[in-house]
Amino acid sequence: MGTDRCVQLAAQGDITAFEEIYRSHHRRVFNQCLRMTRNVSEAEDLTQDVFLQLYRKLKTFRGESAFTTWLHRLTMNVVLMHFRKTAVRPDQRSDLAPEQFEIGGRGAGSESSVILNRIYLEEALRQLSPGYRAVLILHDVEGYEHNQISELLGCAVGTSKSQLHKARRKLRALLKKRARRGARVGKLQLRYV
Numbered sequence: 001m002g003t004d005r006c007v008q009l010a011a012q013g014d015i016t017a018f019e020e021i022y023r024s025h026h027r028r029v030f031n032q033c034l035r036m037t038r039n040v041s042e043a044e045d046l047t048q049d050v051f052l053q054l055y056r057k058l059k060t061f062r063g064e065s066a067f068t069t070w071l072h073r074l075t076m077n078v079v080l081m082h083f084r085k086t087a088v089r090p091d092q093r094s095d096l097a098p099e100q101f102e103i104g105g106r107g108a109g110s111e112s113s114v115i116l117n118r119i120y121l122e123e124a125l126r127q128l129s130p131g132y133r134a135v136l137i138l139h140d141v142e143g144y145e146h147n148q149i150s151e152l153l154g155c156a157v158g159t160s161k162s163q164l165h166k167a168r169r170k171l172r173a174l175l176k177k178r179a180r181r182g183a184r185v186g187k188l189q190l191r192y193v
Helices: 003-011 015-037 040-060 067-086 111-127 130-141 146-153 157-180
Strands: none
Touching: 003 015, 003 040, 003 067, 015 040, 015 067, 015 130, 040 067, 067 130, 067 146, 111 157, 130 146, 130 157, 146 157
């Protein structure tokens, strides 16, 4: 059964069709939550919340965009509301997942410098506000264009561009600050530095 048919049936209350949607999209939703929260247990809880919301709101899906786009936006909204409601500060979270950024020491070549670079990058990413982190991850990690991000987050294209610019600037400043504190950061192969 195709996704469109499953969505139609699930919107009419067909539990089997909803289970099929869950099986097809669970991993993608969980990974999205994990990238945003950087915490496995929070990501698991939020994934459940997303599918509860999906079950409640599936009737409102009008098909004006792809179902996966609509689900992605729903997931983003659930995670962002979680950040707003609980005022979770990034430095209070633990249980980090590996980041998707491509990093490595230029000339350093040692595995320990690559690991340190990764730790410093993750530390800097945790310090970004949830909105900045969302746009940065959607654009630079997941490869979404600004018009897609604006649709997913329900903001203007200009807002997406502005937040990406500010997120990159903040990330660059955090990494430079870390380097000035005497840490052996080496040259990070990132477009932010």
